Amino acid sequence: xxxxxxxxxxxxxxxxxxxxxxxxxxxxxxxxxxxxxxxxxxxxxxxxxxxxxxxxxxxxxxxxxxxxxxx
Numbered sequence: 001x002x003x004x005x006x007x008x009x010x011x012x013x014x015x016x017x018x019x020x021x022x023x024x025x026x027x028x029x030x031x032x033x034x035x036x037x038x039x040x041x042x043x044x045x046x047x048x049x050x051x052x053x054x055x056x057x058x059x060x061x062x063x064x065x066x067x068x069x070x071x
Contacts, residue, residue: 007045016051
């Protein structure tokens with residue numbers, strides 16, 4: 001059975017990546033880091049699978065498109 005994707009918050013992303021907050025947001029704008037998803041009116045987080053993919057290969061990471069399959 002497939003596990004549901006967890007949503008992780010900024011503190012976890014900072015710890016997992018070793019990047020600073022400003023670097024994360026700069027990389028999001030550049031398209032070289034996963035974008036946040038809105039989880040409530042004032043809250044946002046990242047899909048854990050997106051962060052895992054970035055950590056595994058930060059240089060070649062690109063957003064998945066509708067034709068990519070990530071199992």
